[in-house]
Amino acid sequence: MVPALAVAAVIGVTLFIGLRGVAAMRTTSDFLVASRRVTPLLNAGAVSGEYLSAASFLGVAGLMLKDGMGALWYPVGFTAGYILMLVLVAAPMRRSGALTVPDFAEARLASPPLRKLAAVVVLVIGALYLVPQFRTAGLVLTVVSGTPYWFGVTVAGAAVAATLALGGMRAATYVQAFQFVLKLLLFIIPAVWLLATVGEDVRHRALNPEEFTHFERDTTVTFRVDATLEPGGFVPAGTRMEFPAGAQVPHVVGSTPPGGEEWQLPLLDFGHSGYPLLGTLAVLVATSLGTMGLPHVIMRFHTSPDGRAARRTAAITVGLLGVFYLFPGIYGVLGRVLVPHLYLSGATDTAVVAMPLQVDSGWRGTLFTTLLTAGAFAAFLATSLGLLLAVSGAIAHDLSPGGLGRLRVTVLAAAAVVVVLALFAAHLDAGLLVTWGFTVAASTFSPLLVLGIWWPRLTAPGAICGVAAGLLSSSGAIAVTLFGPPLPGVLAILVTQPAMWTVPLAAVTMVLVSLRGRPPAWAMTAMLRLHLDEAREPMFQPRRGNRSAWSSRRWWTVRRMLRRSGR
Amino acid sequence: MAKRVAVMSPQTRLARSRRRLRGRWRMPRLDPDDAERALRNYRLQRRRGVAALVLIFAMLLGLPLLLRVAPGLTDVRLLGIPVSWLVLAVLPYPLMSWLAGWQLRRAERVEDGTGHGDGAR
Numbered sequence: 067m068v069p070a071l072a073v074a075a076v077i078g079v080t081l082f083i084g085l086r087g088v089a090a091m092r093t094t095s096d097f098l099v100a101s102r103r104v105t106p107l108l109n110a111g112a113v114s115g116e117y118l119s120a121a122s123f124l125g126v127a128g129l130m131l132k133d134g135m136g137a138l139w140y141p142v143g144f145t146a147g148y149i150l151m152l153v154l155v156a157a158p159m160r161r162s163g164a165l166t167v168p169d170f171a172e173a174r175l176a177s178p179p180l181r182k183l184a185a186v187v188v189l190v191i192g193a194l195y196l197v198p199q200f201r202t203a204g205l206v207l208t209v210v211s212g213t214p215y216w217f218g219v220t221v222a223g224a225a226v227a228a229t230l231a232l233g234g235m236r237a238a239t240y241v242q243a244f245q246f247v248l249k250l251l252l253f254i255i256p257a258v259w260l261l262a263t264v265g266e267d268v269r270h271r272a273l274n275p276e277e278f279t280h281f282e283r284d285t286t287v288t289f290r291v292d293a294t295l296e297p298g299g300f301v302p303a304g305t306r307m308e309f310p311a312g313a314q315v316p317h318v319v320g321s322t323p324p325g326g327e328e329w330q331l332p333l334l335d336f337g338h339s340g341y342p343l344l345g346t347l348a349v350l351v352a353t354s355l356g357t358m359g360l361p362h363v364i365m366r367f368h369t370s371p372d373g374r375a376a377r378r379t380a381a382i383t384v385g386l387l388g389v390f391y392l393f394p395g396i397y398g399v400l401g402r403v404l405v406p407h408l409y410l411s412g413a414t415d416t417a418v419v420a421m422p423l424q425v426d427s428g429w430r431g432t433l434f435t436t437l438l439t440a441g442a443f444a445a446f447l448a449t450s451l452g453l454l455l456a457v458s459g460a461i462a463h464d465l466s467p468g469g470l471g472r473l474r475v476t477v478l479a480a481a482a483v484v485v486v487l488a489l490f491a492a493h494l495d496a497g498l499l500v501t502w503g504f505t506v507a508a509s510t511f512s513p514l515l516v517l518g519i520w521w522p523r524l525t526a527p528g529a530i531c532g533v534a535a536g537l538l539s540s541s542g543a544i545a546v547t548l549f550g551p552p553l554p555g556v557l558a559i560l561v562t563q564p565a566m567w568t569v570p571l572a573a574v575t576m577v578l579v580s581l582r583g584r585p586p587a588w589a590m591t592a593m594l595r596l597h598l599d600e601a602r603e604p605m606f607q608p609r610r611g612n613r614s615a616w617s618s619r620r621w622w623t624v625r626r627m628l629r630r631s632g633r
Numbered sequence: 634m635a636k637r638v639a640v641m642s643p644q645t646r647l648a649r650s651r652r653r654l655r656g657r658w659r660m661p662r663l664d665p666d667d668a669e670r671a672l673r674n675y676r677l678q679r680r681r682g683v684a685a686l687v688l689i690f691a692m693l694l695g696l697p698l699l700l701r702v703a704p705g706l707t708d709v710r711l712l713g714i715p716v717s718w719l720v721l722a723v724l725p726y727p728l729m730s731w732l733a734g735w736q737l738r739r740a741e742r743v744e745d746g747t748g749h750g751d752g753a754r
Contacts, residue, residue, distance in 0.1 A: 135717075135718060135721060136721075138721050138722045139697070139721070142693075142696075142721075142725045143693075145725070145726065145729055146689060146692075146693055146725075146729060148733070149685070149689050149729055149732055149733055149736070150686070152685075152733055152736060152737065152740075153682045153685045153686055153689075153736055153740075154682060154686075157740070273713055273714060273715070330707060332700045332707070332717045332718065332721045333697055333700055333701060342701065343697055343698065343701045347693075347694065347697060350693050350697070354693065374741065374744065377737060377740060377741070378737060380733070381733040381734060381736070381737040384729050384730055384732075384733040385730045385733065388726030388727070388729060388730050389726075391726060392722070392723065392726060395718070395721075395722035399718075520679060520682075591662065591663055591668070593675075594668055594671035594672060594675060595671065597672075597674045597675040597678065598663070598670060598674065599744045
């Protein structure tokens with residue numbers, strides 16, 4: 067019950083800061099000016115604060131428990147994404163003045179249809195990215211308060227929607243930066259406490275894994291998902307089973323028992339297909355390229371005063387995420403010793419919050435459970451608020467323009483849809499859910515951004531065809547995974563983790579279709595504008611009624627020069 | 634006194650104010666000087682970016698490959714921790730932080746050079 071109160075406190079504080087904290091800033095100066103003074107360090111804190119989701123806070127350690135050491139490749143990909151961002155996207159994106167990919171499409175290619183298509187992609191990515199967040203939040207609420215899963219998901223959805231509709235929309239940079247520090251502390255302090263408290267024996271066993279074969283103490287397992295046990299047969303979701311100390315652990319068909327030889331493999335072998343290298347690379351491609359296209363991440367770079375600061379922000383973010391991601395591994399290896407039975411119940415996402423009470427059943431255990439729950443919920447709130455607003459913005463302004471009231475209604479409707487989707491996602495593999503959002507972003511927006519910024523010959527039809535090809539192929543692969551028959555071997559990896567082929571497909575489509583057409587005369591100028599550093603950035607020039615001879619002459623000088631210099 | 638503007642997060646500002654740009658719109662133009670400078674930036678940044686991309690992809694490909702071809706790393710221990718765990722859970726982060734800092738300095742040096750072609754070192 068106490069941890070449930072901590073969740074209420076986190077929501078309350080977020081609401082309070084959203085409503086009061088930012089309002090206090092209004093008296094000092096224009097928020098726009100204030101935001102231009104945001105230093106790269108503070109902004110990197112904000113970027114990391116928004117990026118570290120429930121999937122990072124709880125999911126990675128849970129995946130480790132479930133899939134083995136290889137799950138630690140996910141955070142490597144999450145972090146590497148910011149290096150790609152630094153090299154390819156950050157500064158030019160900021161200099162384009164666009165906040166989202168639909169905006170960028172308009173600024174670079176001036177194509178309304180592409181803008182609508184990009185808005186649809188934002189919706190797909192948003193839904194795929196939000197579902198695992200809601201699922202994790204639901205599972206955690208279930209564990210700390212003992213309520214059913216549907217109740218947890220609904221409460222989480224209601225909390226996000228209410229926070230957003232009531233005033234969280236004001237939440238500004240420093241709230242997010244504060245959130246990063248909060249999450250970091252709430253993650254590191256319990257980890258250190260756990261390491262210090264568990265004792266020599268547990269530490270030794272954490273470093274020398276053995277297969278989980280016998281229960282060490284009386285254990286009650288509540289199955290969250292359907293499972294087939296060996297021995298034991300089919301067990302429907304919701305079943306409670308008691309295992310006495312010393313009893314043999316049944317094997318769950320289709321999963322890896324924690325601690326065994328396969329579990330220790332430091333690569334991701336999906337479904338024991340026998341191609342761990344391919345599986346690992348598929349995840350790395352999806353997560354690193356996908357980071358570039360996540361709607362809530364791109365938006366945050368706009369708070370930087372200029373392109374140079376945006377680039378610095380990306381570089382510092384790599385360091386900040388690196389500090390955070392040193393710790394999921396600690397929770398993972400300790401969790402394998404302390405709560406291995408969660409692999410039976412399918413609730414591995416709750417491993418992090420379940421651990422403190424295994425170590426200390428007194429007030430300390432409760433305290434640290436509370437801290438971790440609060441941190442997880444803060445992570446969930448920060449990411450979901452940003453994404454839900456991005457999704458609502460795409461609906462209410464790109465797809466069917468309307469006013470502010472419409473935006474509020476859209477927020478509620480979008481949250482409701484995600485809650486419904488998350489209700490059916492409880493039985494899905496957390497690792498798949500996490501990478502799907504990234505996969506779609508990687509196969510649609512990342513080729514669009516990279517080619518748009520670095521290739522002057524990209525045309526609007528090329529971009530539309532490429533984005534459509536990436537969207538259809540990646541979402542088709544997801545649909546086959548969800549509803550199709552189980553596939554063997556390499557095929558299974560290519561379908562469940564499709565980024566390896568959908569990203570090249572989208573990029574090649576863009577290039578080929580663009581080469582068949584002709585880019586408009588201003589294409590080179592549109593691209594070069596993105597690479598002009600701020601010192602000489604031209605002021606925006608309003609359209610003139612009749613073009614003066616001078617501006618016409620200047621225009622032709624530019625054309626001549628560009629032609630002379632090749633491309 | 635600056636004019637008063639409603640305070641909101643960048644997301645909110647975006648979501649509320651995206652109703653311009655209906656109808657025809659023309660690309661703002663560049664001064665000849667600016668165009669030249671942008672072209673130079675573009676070429677230098679492209680060259681330096683490719684080098685950084687080669688490094689990051691070499692790391693993303695190389696580390697899993699290393700763990701694949703040398704499974705014995707799990708048995709080698711440093712301070713009691715299997716080396717393969719360290720390669721996976723610790724090593725990438727300092728590497729990536731260094732790479733980020735390196736690329737950041739190189740990219741900024743391009744913009745610091747004011748003349749033509751002197752940033753190519």
